[in-house]
Amino acid sequence: ELKVEQNPLFLSMQEGKNYTIYCNYSTTSDRLYWYRQDPGKSLESLFVLLSNGAVKQEGRLMASLDTKARLSTLHITAAVHDLSATYFCAVDLKGAQKLVFGQGTRLTINP
């Protein structure tokens, strides 16, 4: 059974600081997704990471994938309040977008 664990689950940080969210998973997979969810809203796709060593960046967010360590990271650079949200990683179990999600990391960025 594939388990996906995120840490931390809650993160409160100040604007301008850097931080990293970690996503560990328990079985082999070459495909990992990151999503953002604002309170009461749907999910928005951030990144799809397709191979070992993949790195993608969009604005202040950068995601990477290490399939050998079964680890993905989402790095936030110089955080701003607008990045406050819950961030989820999800791993493709079967190569057919059969996804298993992590518990989510609730990020609060304070002015």
Added chain:
Amino acid sequence: NAGVTQTPKFQVLKTGQSMTLQCAQDMNHEYMSWYRQDPGMGLRLIHYSVGAGITDQGEVPNGYNVSRSTTEDFPLRLLSAAPSQTSVYFCASSTSPDQPQHFGDGTRLSIL
């Protein structure tokens, strides 16, 4: 393009009732999925489809049925509603597993 459209947005049911949550997409996406999200938790996959006529079970399929007779539509049926099925349900679609999923706005379902 309307994207992924879910109806209804809200629904209250009594225990034992049945209903169908509708999901339609106009992007010609082959891959479609249904998830449920319980408070403070991540999403859990209920059923998914890789194309018309092909469906498979996800992590929590019990109590739910799906069918995929067309590329556009992927309805989710609750056979006999139970309070444990109170949740927010999301439908998502994509062109392939290498592409991001597009999510609908969700259906908030309460079962009394």
